[in-house]
Amino acid sequence: MDFYQGNVLRIDMGAMTSAVEPLNMDWAQLYIGGKGLLLRYMWEEIPPGLDPWSAENPVFLMTGPFAGTNVSTASRLVVGCKSPVTGVLNDSYVGGSFAPELKFAGYDAIIITGRAARPTVVTIKDDVVEFRPAEPKYWGMKTSEVEEALREDFDPKAKVLSIGPAGEKKIPWACVSTDQYHKAGRGGHGALLGDKNLKAIAIRGTGSVSVGDAKAFLADLRRIHEQYVLTDDNYWVHEEGTPILVDLVNGAGAFPTRNWSEGEFEGAGNLNSESFQKIRIKKRACYQCALACRNFHGVEQGGEMVRGEGPEYETIALCGANCGVDDIAALMRFNELCDEWGMDTISTGSVLGLAMDLTEKGIKDFGVHFGEVDSYLKAPELMATRTGIGEELALGSKHLAEKYGVPELAMEVKNLELPGYDPRGTFGMSLSYSTSDRGGCHMRSYPVGDEIITGDEPADTMEGKAAYNINGQNFSSMKYLGIWCDFWAIDLDQMSQLLKHVWKRDVTEEELALAGERVWNLGRLFNLREGMTAADDYLPELLLTKPHKRGPSAGRTIGKDVFAEKTMEYYQLRGWDENGVPTEEKLAGLGVDVRL
């Protein structure tokens, strides 16, 4: 079979067994790969209403058809589950080299169920799957340590997917790591793997991925790369990477500062792209990516060098400005600590910013203050190990703010902390967050792109933003079937040129647009089935009603009424009823093959 391996590896942690079964190719036709296949498997495999913490709740590792080929950026892996944090679907994407290695080992996907009696490491060498005790050696290790140890003990060329100590302690924002700096960050997959007592999967694949006529494919890819990937429009990815956003977003008054109390950070100039370029050592790439967006930095902090990839924009926003920290070396260290302990930086920075806010407002003294670096750098370990203040912070923003009677201070949607764009400076992001299928997330639709980066859309109106977000969500869904990365500004025509090689026929842009919308609707059905309602499509009220006092976005608010009106418009344009439920007509038109 070309592009697909046709195999799914099932791992039962409870029974310590594995089995291989054929990939459902009917679903692959309809849902292609990545997000689509993931959601279709989730629909089938997760009993409706399942407690996310039950041992039965599977964690899925899904690839796309192009992983393990020369198609730029398509090496991404999606880690999926019914999130123990949000109670709805969570698809979290990660680069690095794990997905291609999984393909070379002969699988398109892994489905992990059950809970091991003892901490365990799984090793996979092609068709040999082994379960090894994680104690005493691996359990408790930080992410770089467990990767290194498994390369030493199992295979020097192994690719490792692991959790840090935060995952072992089931911190709600524990992430899944691979190649050290690459994180499937959001939604608590790390906590779920910790609950399964699965510390790491090390994989080595020596097989092949077929693509039909390889020489013809190579020749076509050279053309596609030259025409569409290595273009001036994509060049910022290599030249600067995501820190380019700091000046842009700060300049728009949308940079979350000191727990979202301001939209402009006076210290942003110390954390912008120019500042990071001064400490850049090297450019790094994910597997099979010509763009190489990753920046490897080095700087002295506290008398010792801190070296590593990142931080990326969201980390700079949430762990920098949102904590009032403009010390680039401290931020580098903080990022390293989050990587090593295995925590998502968006939620870590958000929860810590909230704790600083509660402290400064005199509501509860957590001993952390905006801009105060010593306590800031001690926080990640406390949070990851549930010690000291970490015990309470592990509640996450929503429950922590509720506990202290100030729910309005929690910046989350569906219990997932918001990333680094304040909707008061970019109105379209309000609906992007509220209607995102996995909760507070910026990767489903991205009005920032036109409201801030290109300036093609006005940032201070909700007119047209329902449609804008719908288009963005459908398009991202299609892109995440590939699985292409956001940093290649790919379009449907380019996707069709690539998928032509997979399906051995001409592919139209229309059918791909339909595939994206189909997947988005499937996700909505899943969330509704699991108990979500229209009431969950909310935005923190403060972001709608309380204007910033100063900065570029001062005085602007969306207002609750307009937001409610636009939410209804969003449902209507989606072909959903007033409760946000897809109509039969819509589902039939899209060819969605399941029903509530």
Place this chain on the structure above:
Amino acid sequence: MPHVMISSKKCTGCHMCELACSAYHEGAYRPSVARLFADVNPTTAEIKGHTCLQTACAKCQDVCPHDAIVTKRITIAPKGDFASKEKIGDSVEGYALVVDESKCTNCGECYDVCPTGVIHEHPDRHVAFKCDLCDGDPQCIAFCQNKYVLAVDLKVDKMDRELAGA
């Protein structure tokens, strides 16, 4: 002789070269049998490239008891832009050391002496396999060289040029 080199400093660790190499030679993507490779430590970002130096090394040829490593004259003309183009022009004459599979007995002598570890037993055909410069259009260069990254490149030294009569 013209040969492929990977600049450890410039290499981003994307492995595009290994992918293209394997697809070209194996008819499918299989980087575990690529003719060159980059060792990448993901944590430290230390990268070490491994490529065949062809006749500039020739240890495999020297040690082969069956004369199975053959010198093949070749015109190398990488398509598109590449860093060495200024020095080399559009093409350069040279030699590649290639395996004559009818003579190779898989004795393994060459595997042991290769200083860069790029000649091995093929997992399916059980003979040695190595870099042959892709009939003059090295795929590793094609999939690396661009205006962003210039890590895998063709190297030619002065003596090589004289040898090749260039």
